[in-house]
Amino acid sequence: MADLFKPEENDCVINIEATTKDDERINIEIRINEDREMYKRTLFYASKIIHQSLLFGNEYKEIPKVVMINILNSNLLNNTKEEMTIPHWEFTLKDKNTNEEKGFKDLLNIHFIELPKYKEYAVKHRNKMIDNYSWILFLNNP
Template sequence: MNELLDPRNDFVFKRIFGSEENKDVLLAFLNRTFAESNEPPLSEIVLLNPYTDKDAPLDKQSIFDIWAKTSEGKLINIEMQLFNKYDIEKRTLFYWSKRYSSQLQEGNTYKELKKCVTINILNYSFLANDRYHNVFHLREDHTGLALTDDIEVHFMELSKLSDQMLPHEGGLINWLLFLKGADKSNWEVLKMNEPTLGKAMDTLEFLSQDGEARRLYEERQKFLHDEASMIEWATEKGMKQGIEKGERQKAIEIAKNMLALGIDLSLIVKASGLSEKEVKAL
């Protein structure tokens, strides 16, 4: 039997959670996620960019985030990050704002804007606390008064989970332990706690035995490793060259190094923090 594919690979993650036939898996995961932020359960979810065979691992047009919408119109974006692309907080707000503002068509009023939720699942540590699941809203500093409920950002850090954290009841941690790659010998316990996880496990096992799926997975895995290495190299070189020149100059150095390597414009924008217009001007 072939070794299991890594569900943290965004290509595999979308196959498991972002396909029409596994919409019940996504719904169960989201309900456990929202239960931890004291929100009512969802009864229905619509996939806005479901997985299809056109989602090629090396195609720059393929989007491996999962975009969904609730029956009330709330928008949800789920992103799996295997490697640290840096400035995740700024990237999150940037893409959240694009999703939020894209709702408003000509002639519409601001009242028609619906809540947007971003869920980042990270394979590395980011926040300076021990919580594996952190939820952010927009609130007043002193009183905790909410300005609006329209923005909600989740960070799930798989690196903060231990295989010894095996739970005795249902909840989000079961899903995250599955994604982290907890010992398969624990699957029965996780599935007993969260029955819908069984379908996610079956999907992963099927993909792991499918030759074409494995080939596509390995292509994507190599791409992700190469991308992470290039970003890390360019970032380190840019920081060394720009250490005396201030933050903006460091960002410019990073962008120039990545341009020289022929890295995709969108990745340069993410890694450097510069705008697309500023990168093009270089």
């Protein structure tokens, strides 16, 4: 049996799927090990949630809003100096020309929360972290 606290034995510690009272589908995944295919993995699971929610014969208007929250114990976005300082990323579906969501507004929200970057952020902004992100402090140092 795998030990949850030994990263070499687990990729995902927690995977939670929930439905809000407004029928919004939320998937929260906490990953220990780095996954170089995280973008594709997230898109696959979002697609799966959408597919499972649309029963045969239902209309497309029944497709729920989907929120994917990925809490990572590694840094996914590190290509530029700016990326090195941003611990929380939010992606949506937008038009390239206008940068507007148009008809896709709120249909899919994907979040990547990179815990190692919050460790660095917490050193500089300890009080803000305690007031607003105490759960992240806990995940970084239980």
